[in-house]
Amino acid sequence: FFVICTNILGGCYGSTGPSSPDPRTGRPYATSFPAITVGDMIRAQFNLLSSLGIEKTYANVGSSLGGMQSLLSAALFPDRVGRMISISAAGRSHPMSIATRYVQRRALMEDPDWRGGRYADHGVRPLKGMKLAREIGTISYRSGPEWEERFGRRRVSPGPLTFGPDFQIESYLDHQGTKLSQEYDANSLLYISKAMDMFDMSLPPPPDNNETDDEIEARYQRGLARVKCPTMILGVQSDILFPCWQQSEVATILQKNNTPVTYFELNAKYGHDTFLIDAQTVGAAVKGHLEASFYLHP
16 A cells, blocks of 8 residues: 555644744744644645545545544545544544643643743743643543553652652653653644544534534434445544544444444553554554455445
8 A cells, every 4th residue: 555644734744834934924823823623634635635646545544633534534525535444533522532632722821931822933832831731641542551550659769759750650741741842833732632622523513502412413423424435443442532432433323324334442451542552453453444345335
């Protein structure tokens, strides 16, 4: 296969995002960058495919936010997606994941160096806020069983207690926070995390807060019904950020609409990050779907 992996719209590793220069001013867009959606990311990716002369992909594969993208790509461009794989994702964000990302954004924006998003104009970066945001996120990416086995209650070293990272788990979070804060743009984190919060496959999009539960569910099922290509949905039982009931829900709705769908639920201990760690198990499932033969009813 020829694999194309794009930097998403709003990111900071190539595609236009908040850190890109605004041609009107020559300065970074910062928070004047427009709000973006997962749909915007998908349309940008298909514009790229068109510019490369690619009319149809053999498969769209993604995990987490990428899994949201692969799911939506099959709905928005059904004639251009051959098959689809969505790993540890969902058809809409649920309140717990929205709450987690909200607290991450608040931690970042409370850093005085965020400067209302204009930190680049002042020659500073909100490193403390970014670090704390990443530490909060990391708690949702992994699982208690793994950390119990990996860290337990072991301390970094003997000696008097401090308010710093005394336990190994604290040291791990400290390291993860420091690492990302030095590698990623703070405003990109804000924009992309908000796009994840707003993601909803429902058709039409949510109009207001006055709908009944049945009306909300009907719109959601109608939106997912647009996915017609052979699909694999994979979830992880220890995932607390995208609980496996969300993947099961998507698979069940697709099955009711006669979409060819395979559902895997892994009993892995690594939480949401399983797709990054257990490459052998996840990779075998992906390989199987890519190599499978499907008969599609006319």
